[in-house]
Amino acid sequence: MTETQTVNQAQLSEQLNAVGLRSTAQRRAVMEVLARGGHWTAADVFDAVAQDLEGTSLQAVYGVLSALAEVGLARKIEPPNSPALYEHRVGDNHHHLVCTECGEIKDVPCAVGEAPCLTASEHHGYAIHTAEVTYHGICPACRAA
Amino acid sequence: MTETQTVNQAQLSEQLNAVGLRSTAQRRAVMEVLARGGHWTAADVFDAVAQDLEGTSLQAVYGVLSALAEVGLARKIEPPNSPALYEHRVGDNHHHLVCTECGEIKDVPCAVGEAPCLTASEHHGYAIHTAEVTYHGICPACRAA
DNA sequence: ATCCTTATCTTGAGTAATTCAAATTAAGGC
DNA sequence: GCCTTAATTTGAATTACTCAAGATAAGGAT
Numbered sequence A, B: 001m002t003e004t005q006t007v008n009q010a011q012l013s014e015q016l017n018a019v020g021l022r023s024t025a026q027r028r029a030v031m032e033v034l035a036r037g038g039h040w041t042a043a044d045v046f047d048a049v050a051q052d053l054e055g056t057s058l059q060a061v062y063g064v065l066s067a068l069a070e071v072g073l074a075r076k077i078e079p080p081n082s083p084a085l086y087e088h089r090v091g092d093n094h095h096h097l098v099c100t101e102c103g104e105i106k107d108v109p110c111a112v113g114e115a116p117c118l119t120a121s122e123h124h125g126y127a128i129h130t131a132e133v134t135y136h137g138i139c140p141a142c143r144a145a
Numbered sequence C: 001a002t003c004c005t006t007a008t009c010t011t012g013a014g015t016a017a018t019t020c021a022a023a024t025t026a027a028g029g030c
Numbered sequence D: 001g002c003c004t005t006a007a008t009t010t011g012a013a014t015t016a017c018t019c020a021a022g023a024t025a026a027g028g029a030t
Helices: A002-018 A025-035 A042-052 A058-071 A140-144 B002-018 B025-035 B042-052 B058-071 B140-144
Strands: A074-077 A085-088 A095-099 A105-108 A127-138 B074-077 B085-088 B095-099 B105-108 B127-138
Touching: A002 A025, A025 A042, A025 A058, A025 A085, A042 A058, A058 A074, A058 A085, B002 B025, B025 B042, B025 B058, B025 B085, B042 B058, B058 B074, B058 B085
Parallel strands: A095 A127, B095 B127
Antiparallel strands: A074 A085, A095 A105, A127 B127, B074 B085, B095 B105
16 A cells, blocks of 8 residues: 555656646645545545645645646536535546536536537637536436435 | 516516516516626626615525526526626527636527537436536637737 | 515625635755 | 745635525405
């Protein structure tokens, strides 16, 4: 496990340096947490990070998360009625399915192969770089209730 | 103009009653504002309403907007880095184009005829009722700068 | 037309998520 | 191992929104 840790740390440092960010303990810790998969609020990440790295501040976590999102190492999603969520950015273009009752969020692969909705019919002169699809529905558990 | 006002008021009352909501001055005022088109924050609506209808509270505006959104007379959108926006619900299924620099938001008609992305490839048992597409890009003004 | 019930609005306070700013600390090139 | 500058800590502030109790007004019944 110490071995694995070390390997990860080096990989994380590389990733950070590659995008021009300094490799700090806080950033590596946040990246490790996100790498576990799933969707995390800033507070969730803070709690998880605090276990490994005592004395980290919530503000630092906010700063790290937005830095990572800015350079594309993490993805920020902002669902209705929920604080912002962050996820480890895997290269795929996946979307989100959110339950309008309980707020649960699931990943769904991009509907038709790659980026079906990436081309807006009228782009108003915008240089479009991403398209995000959010499906709203009711999850099985809430339908039952 | 008094004539037009009267007509609008009656139409608005009908729309409200049709969905089982009481027709109040505040609700009609908010509906008139939204009918002007564009995207409005709760605060924007409040400012606009306050000119016609003195003594209206911001909380009332919040209440009216969520009531209207709930019955489908208005649509709520929640863009990144911006308070929630409301727009008059026209029946079309249009989407939004948001500038990642300045936050400006444009409407775009649904890309391929009707609801191209409405069908998620994996629905995880959810009953999906809407799909929302948000395009992220840079507006002409910000590209120039 | 007036009363009565209940939805809606007002007033005032409270909260959660996030941001700002000044001082301190630590990365990484020299 | 310095030195510059980015990043973090600490503490406070702000924004967007929600909650709750009492007052008001819609709209059906009388």
